[in-house]
Amino acid sequence: MNVASRLPDTSRNEAPRHSVRPPFLGFGLGLRPQHYDEILSGNPPIDWFEIISENYMVPGGQPLQTLDKIRARYPVVMHGVSLSIASTTPPNFEYLQALKDLAHRVEPKWISDHLCWTGVHGKNLHDLLPIPYTREALDHVVSRVQLVQDFLGRAIVLENVSTYVQFSNSEMTEWEFLSELSRRSGCWLLFDVNNVYVSAFNHGYDPLTFLNGIPGDRVVQFHMAGHSHMGTHIIDTHDHPVCEDVWELYAAALRRFGRVSTMIERDDNIPPLDELIVEVNRTREMAAQVLGPVVR
Numbered sequence: 001m002n003v004a005s006r007l008p009d010t011s012r013n014e015a016p017r018h019s020v021r022p023p024f025l026g027f028g029l030g031l032r033p034q035h036y037d038e039i040l041s042g043n044p045p046i047d048w049f050e051i052i053s054e055n056y057m058v059p060g061g062q063p064l065q066t067l068d069k070i071r072a073r074y075p076v077v078m079h080g081v082s083l084s085i086a087s088t089t090p091p092n093f094e095y096l097q098a099l100k101d102l103a104h105r106v107e108p109k110w111i112s113d114h115l116c117w118t119g120v121h122g123k124n125l126h127d128l129l130p131i132p133y134t135r136e137a138l139d140h141v142v143s144r145v146q147l148v149q150d151f152l153g154r155a156i157v158l159e160n161v162s163t164y165v166q167f168s169n170s171e172m173t174e175w176e177f178l179s180e181l182s183r184r185s186g187c188w189l190l191f192d193v194n195n196v197y198v199s200a201f202n203h204g205y206d207p208l209t210f211l212n213g214i215p216g217d218r219v220v221q222f223h224m225a226g227h228s229h230m231g232t233h234i235i236d237t238h239d240h241p242v243c244e245d246v247w248e249l250y251a252a253a254l255r256r257f258g259r260v261s262t263m264i265e266r267d268d269n270i271p272p273l274d275e276l277i278v279e280v281n282r283t284r285e286m287a288a289q290v291l292g293p294v295v296r
Contacts, residue, residue, distance in 0.1 A: 030263060051106070081126075103152065130163045157187065158178070163202065182215065222257075224250060241279060
């Protein structure tokens with residue numbers, strides 16, 4: 001369902017609403033329950049944490065109480081997996097209200113999700129599904145982003161996903177679609193370095209082409225993660241350390257986009273916190289090598 005008729009036209013060149021750029025947070029980590037105790041009992045050298053929004057969109061419970069304690073000590077951003085921004089199903093306002101309520105409690109620096117759809121007809125498929133990059137799809141997603149941003153009262157941040165198929169009817173590249181989406185809707189971009197590497201390998205293009213096709217002033221976050229290389233294709237599994245090729249692409253992203261909040265994602269085979277801090281420190285050190293030290 002295209003909801004453009006319900007919203008004002010922002011396709012012209014005026015500045016979109018909710019367009020204040022999020023702050024640079026430094027170098028962070030995805031918050032996982034396995035590390036709650038270590039985080040609360042110590043003072044790990046992590047600048048900020050990213051939470052999976054849906055894990056805390058509940059009225060109460062121990063995870064939410066733990067998040068309150070961590071949020072009191074560290075900046076937090078919210079990262080969702082069920083916004084389904086590209087779905088043709090009417091927006092789920094119960095979900096959006098729960099997201100808004102959590103944001104009111106957590107006061108995140110920003111709220112992000114993925115450029116994809118995750119379900120239809122009330123069914124959540126629990127996967128980040130690709131879309132065709134057509135003008136019709138662009139108009140549709142722009143209208144959905146505008147609706148969500150108006151409901152939340154803030155700009156959102158959208159992430160490029162790893163893909164394994166392409167659509168023959170696409171009329172533009174993924175990076176062209178993302179660029180135009182950000183320009184027209186005012187949303188910011190989460191540049192997942194690993195996802196770009198995965199998709200570029202799977203579809204046979206140069207990841208630097210993707211990187212150079214994204215406007216330099218719209219990216220406010222980097223994701224760094226590992227994957228499973230199957231020989232003929234790569235699966236974005238987030239269950240390995242970041243590989244050297246992705247580290248090289250991260251260096252190129254720093255040169256392209258400058259100082260951008262960066263975090264390590266790990267969703268399976270989760271190691272002890274100390275091992276992940278090694279990777280967090282590497283993002284910090286690489287940024288200092290490429291861009292110079294942060295002046296505070």
